[in-house]
Amino acid sequence: MDSTDFEARLEHFVSTVKQAGIKMTNQRLEIIKAIIQSEDHPDAEGLLSKLRDRLPLISIDTIYRSLWLLAELELITTLGNRSDSIRFDGNMKPHHHFVCKHCGAVQDFYNEAFDQLSTTVRDLNLGTVLSSQVEIRGICTNCLSSATAPDRPQAAEN
Numbered sequence: 001m002d003s004t005d006f007e008a009r010l011e012h013f014v015s016t017v018k019q020a021g022i023k024m025t026n027q028r029l030e031i032i033k034a035i036i037q038s039e040d041h042p043d044a045e046g047l048l049s050k051l052r053d054r055l056p057l058i059s060i061d062t063i064y065r066s067l068w069l070l071a072e073l074e075l076i077t078t079l080g081n082r083s084d085s086i087r088f089d090g091n092m093k094p095h096h097h098f099v100c101k102h103c104g105a106v107q108d109f110y111n112e113a114f115d116q117l118s119t120t121v122r123d124l125n126l127g128t129v130l131s132s133q134v135e136i137r138g139i140c141t142n143c144l145s146s147a148t149a150p151d152r153p154q155a156a157e158n
């Protein structure tokens with residue numbers, strides 16, 4: 001993300017929060033900056049460790065409350081319905097996810113064909129689409145290049 005993109009997103013977040021009549025505290029501002037800058041879809045614990053240097057007194061509850069507030073304002077989204085901790089996504093451009101089953105990394109990617117899925121759903125007369133996000137599961141290139149990945153394609157034996 002370049003700095004103009006960051007500034008534009010920051011401005012959008014700040015003005016949406018203010019328009020909702022919510023006070024912009026320094027803590028909230030730092031949480032917003034951290035979620036916009038995080039491209040790794042962190043959970044609340046992950047954000048806490050990113051923020052600890054700047055905000056030594058911040059609690060995990062404060063982070064959760066702020067994140068849910070941003071989600072209610074539709075500034076961020078949450079990922080999947082997983083049994084493990086909820087992860088947050090500050091990238092509101094239409095995008096899709098590649099999820100590594102081995103290390104859990106979630107990478108954003110863009111694909112016009114996937115963006116057109118709502119047309120397919122309409123053609124099938126399933127209902128109205130409000131948003132669509134494709135989640136592809138696999139093993140990421142990092143894990144593939146490390147010998148510990150369980151599903152690493154094995155070279156043919158003969």
Ligand SMILES: [Zn+2]
Pocket residue numbers: 100101102103104105139140141142143144
């Ligand atoms: Zn991986």
Ligand SMILES: [Zn+2]
Pocket residue numbers: 041089091095096097107108
């Ligand atoms: Zn994402």
